Amino acid sequence: MADAAKPDLDDLLLADHERGFELLPGEVYWRDRYGWLLDQGYQLSQRYHPKWVPSWETNKSLVPGLTLDSQVLPNARVIDATRTKDQTPVILKLVESAQSPEEVDILGYFSQAPISSDPRNHICPLLDILRRPEDEGQTIVVLPVLRPYDNPDFDTIGEALDFLRQILEGFTFLHEHRVAHRDVRSENLMLDPTGMYPAKFFVWTPNMKADYSGPIQPRYMRTERGPKYYIIDFGFSKQFNSEELPPSEIPMAASDPTIPELNDPKPCDPFPIDVYTVGNLILTDFIEGKPWNIEYKGRRGFDFLLPLVNTMVSVEPSERPSMKEALDKFNEIVGTQTPWTLRSRALPKDKEPLLTRVPAEVNHWKRRLWYITRRLPPIPVHKVKEDKTPKAPAESD
DSSP: OOOOOOOOOHHHHHHHHTOOOOHHHHHHHHTHHHHHHHHEEEEOGGSSSSTTOHHHHHHHOOOSSSGGOOOSSSSTTEEEEEEEETTTEEEEEEEEETTTTHHHHHHHHHHHGGGGOOOEEEEEEEEEEEETTTTTTEEEEEEEEEEETTTSSSSSHHHHHHHHHHHHHHHHHHHTTTTOOOOGGGGGGGOTTTTOOOOOTTTTTEEETTSSSSSSOOOTTTSSSSOOOEEETTTTTTEEGGOOOOOOOOOOOOOOTTTTGGGSSOOHHHHHHOOOOOHHHHIIIIIIIOOOTTTTOOTOOOGGHHHHHHHHSSGGGGGGOOOOHHHHHHHHHHTTTTTHTSSSBBBBBSOOOOHHHHHHHHHHHHHHHHHHHHTTTTSOOOOOOEEOOOOOOOOOO
């Protein structure tokens, strides 16, 4: 009897490669709820259809990893979907009450009128609430599609300052309503790119088109289409009653391990911790760079914020300003900056190669002169639109 033909090595490698794009265990959760979500008015991508056949199996010219249906979820608790009634892209987030007991309530609180229409409100809008009777203790919240706050990167110092002002304003508003966020980090600050891009983008790789057919670039800079920034992820957050102020809680070791209160974790006020983490985010993202990422050394031109940031990251909580005081001081400092400074490039501190620096500078000056001619302010202006966001249904007793 002849020996069976040995499998080709290339075929084995290809099969192993393709197995890397099968549904992950966490993605199975969404596949199993595909039909129910469709009944609720939300359609998942083809990858999560119960009868999904990978596109590269039916079209051998396609390569897994380069197709839309081979993109795995970076976080199994969050998935992209389409609202069927108007084809709006949305995000579905699984919230488990045992782990995040106040997230749904906090999102709902800030999404109800009249709070939702306050221009200082930078809390991610809640579009809908879904609960499947069989999934006790689980809620799926529907949220808008947003981008990382620095994608695309800032063109000018003025654009970056607009982001910082909005975020300080948002946390001030949060604190005014007695909510401590307790998980401040870059990944929880997002950009609404409405008006900036010519087409929809793929949520998990925002520099790609929605169908993953190629890259996508913004049509307008922030200076031309002043965006709004949002605070997300309230899984660790807590809203206090007026009689509980000032609160006393064990500090949470969430995202920032440098929080001084963690050195002696006893009950303390979480609001100054928010101030510290926002200040440290400004310090690491814009001024000094990130100690855990030696390749990123911060951005040039933001050292004038150090007097404010240094007080925000004081070791002693009592020496830190309130979030409102930090916002007021920020506005005061920014008010002293010249238009020349505000319109300057927001460059990383790494040395820019000459071959790219020269054309980048030329293009920047062209845009700068064009903005001045059009009388566009150096700090973008976000136009407040009428709030037409569908509100989440009220919670039943």
